[in-house]
Amino acid sequence: MALLELHDVAVGYGPIRALKGVSISVSVGEIVTLIGANGAGKTTTLKTISGLLNPTAGDVRFDGESILGVPAHQLVKRGIGHAPEGRGMFPGMTVTENLEMGAYLHKGKLTDEFERVFTLFPRLKERAKQAAGTLSGGEQQMVAIGRALMSAPKLLLLDEPSMGLAPRLVAQIFSIITEINEQGTTILLVEQNAAQALRRASRAYILATGEVVREGDASDLAEDPAVRAAYLGIETET
Amino acid sequence: MTLGAIYALIALGYTLVYGVLRLINFAHSEVFMVGAFGSLFALHAIGFDTAHAPPHGLVLVGVLVLVVLAGMIASGVLAVVLERLAYRPLRKRGAPRLAFLITAIGASLLLQELFALRYGRNALAFPRLLARSTAFKIFGAPVQVPQIVVVASAIGMMLALDRFVANTKLGRGIRATAQDPETAQLMGVNINRIIVVTFILGGVLAGGAAGLYGIYVETIRYNGGFIYGIKAFTAAVLGGIGNVRGALLGGFALGLLENYGATVLGGEWKDVFAFTILVVVLMFRPTGLLGEQLGRSRA
Numbered sequence: 374m375a376l377l378e379l380h381d382v383a384v385g386y387g388p389i390r391a392l393k394g395v396s397i398s399v400s401v402g403e404i405v406t407l408i409g410a411n412g413a414g415k416t417t418t419l420k421t422i423s424g425l426l427n428p429t430a431g432d433v434r435f436d437g438e439s440i441l442g443v444p445a446h447q448l449v450k451r452g453i454g455h456a457p458e459g460r461g462m463f464p465g466m467t468v469t470e471n472l473e474m475g476a477y478l479h480k481g482k483l484t485d486e487f488e489r490v491f492t493l494f495p496r497l498k499e500r501a502k503q504a505a506g507t508l509s510g511g512e513q514q515m516v517a518i519g520r521a522l523m524s525a526p527k528l529l530l531l532d533e534p535s536m537g538l539a540p541r542l543v544a545q546i547f548s549i550i551t552e553i554n555e556q557g558t559t560i561l562l563v564e565q566n567a568a569q570a571l572r573r574a575s576r577a578y579i580l581a582t583g584e585v586v587r588e589g590d591a592s593d594l595a596e597d598p599a600v601r602a603a604y605l606g607i608e609t610e611t
Numbered sequence: 612m613t614l615g616a617i618y619a620l621i622a623l624g625y626t627l628v629y630g631v632l633r634l635i636n637f638a639h640s641e642v643f644m645v646g647a648f649g650s651l652f653a654l655h656a657i658g659f660d661t662a663h664a665p666p667h668g669l670v671l672v673g674v675l676v677l678v679v680l681a682g683m684i685a686s687g688v689l690a691v692v693l694e695r696l697a698y699r700p701l702r703k704r705g706a707p708r709l710a711f712l713i714t715a716i717g718a719s720l721l722l723q724e725l726f727a728l729r730y731g732r733n734a735l736a737f738p739r740l741l742a743r744s745t746a747f748k749i750f751g752a753p754v755q756v757p758q759i760v761v762v763a764s765a766i767g768m769m770l771a772l773d774r775f776v777a778n779t780k781l782g783r784g785i786r787a788t789a790q791d792p793e794t795a796q797l798m799g800v801n802i803n804r805i806i807v808v809t810f811i812l813g814g815v816l817a818g819g820a821a822g823l824y825g826i827y828v829e830t831i832r833y834n835g836g837f838i839y840g841i842k843a844f845t846a847a848v849l850g851g852i853g854n855v856r857g858a859l860l861g862g863f864a865l866g867l868l869e870n871y872g873a874t875v876l877g878g879e880w881k882d883v884f885a886f887t888i889l890v891v892v893l894m895f896r897p898t899g900l901l902g903e904q905l906g907r908s909r910a
Binding site for chain 1: 780783784786787791793794795796797798799800801802
């Protein structure tokens with residue numbers, strides 16, 4: 374069953390057409406990855422799904438309903454969690470306060486939610502009282518993902534979680550992403566680190582200049598010579 | 612010190628709105644002015660005019676609370692009306708920042724002239740509510756009862772605001788919006804509601820300041836907000852615009868400094884001294900004494 378569907382979605386920034394009819398679908402329980410070069414429209418796609426941008430054409434359906442025109446702040450309630458590009462820290466707030474912001478619409482105690490996040494990211498428990506702006510890049514990324522999980526979303530949007538992290542941390546973040554998925558959260562993962570993303574995902578879409586140029590099973594794409602040359606930086610012998 | 616408390620309360624309105632919207636609300640001085648008129652009319656409504664003898668005891672406390680509350684309500688309502696009629700339509704259209712600034716100045720002049728037409732260009736007097744009796748002396752300087760009332764009430768209001776911003780859910784929403792409005796929306800924060808709350812808070816504090824001003828200065832005229840508004844703005848910049856505690860510090864610092872300047876150079880130099888401070892701060896420390904904290908600074 375499709376949890377999220379984009380049909381021919383077009384988005385423009387003024388005269389610039391950032392997305393030219395993108396169609397993707399994500400089924401319940403999947404990890405789907407969206408890969409492509411800088412400026413291909415990956416972040417634009419995520420921002421359109423979470424309501425920060427309005428498409429000029431096409432339809433976005435979540436959980437069987439069109440969510441076109443639903444303001445961003447109401448989509449959290451429907452079950453979309455978004456860890457944005459650049460981590461989107463509230464730098465002057467503590468780690469705890471940042472996490473509480475993730476459950477802004479939630480009334481009552483957050484014991485279970487905190488428990489889940491601190492189990493996934495024990496480091497954040499140590500840093501609970503520290504201002505988010507003073508954390509390292511990896512820790513900030515943990516806050517961003519943990520914060521998005523605080524609303525117990527059905528769909529988690531991750532925008533380049535590996536950006537700017539040391540290789541050891543990249544591997545750790547990706548294994549946690551798999552763990553979150555195994556706990557039952559559907560994930561749409563935007564990445565430039567195509568090798569890791571294709572290893573973790575079940576299906577993948579490749580975006581270039583606002584269009585889907587390839588789609589398929591992640592393992593098939595990872596084997597494809599053209600994909601390997603263009604996105605994995607690996608020359609295959611012919 | 613007493614005027615400093617009033618500057619600080621008004622400065623909070625500039626700082627809160629700037630933190631959330633990156634907008635200097637130049638109509639805020641008129642929000643203050645209208646609050647003072649609100650306080651005066653509330654006194655008239657219960658039959659207090661300049662001929663009335665000062666009240667005593669519980670009646671006095673009741674009247675003082677009424678004056679401050681009336682100012683808060685008048686200013687709070689005006690601040691929300693301004694946001695709805697003047698700023699929100701611009702925001703919806705994604706207007707450039709300059710349009711907001713010009714709108715703010717336009718709204719400011721419009722309000723001044725409306726009040727000038729309706730209530731004349733002369734100052735209106737408040738009835739005396741608190742006798743100018745000396746309560747005690749610090750280093751030989753007399754401290755009068757009205758000064759104590761003004762400073763104590765102002766500090767009370769500031770503490771209430773500080774707690775509100777630090778500890779409530781709405782307060783967290785305000786801080787989140789100031790630090791990263793886009794991510795705040797992703798968390799479920801309704802930015803438009805936060806903006807209205809911010810204008811209400813700023814308005815209520817300016818109204819509280821206006822009530823205290825009425826009690827202390829005992830006169831108001833149509834352009835009476837201008838000089839207080841611009842001094843409060845100076846105070847906000849002095850402390851670091853966008854920073855709640857900076858506004859408090861800036862307000863009190865400005866009040867003390869200009870008083871000092873007036874003593875050394877003579878009373879007519881008071882305003883010159885105050886704005887010289889603004890220029891010097893902008894030259895050497897453009898982010899103010901405490902820097903910007905509510906907003907996007909890195910922790």
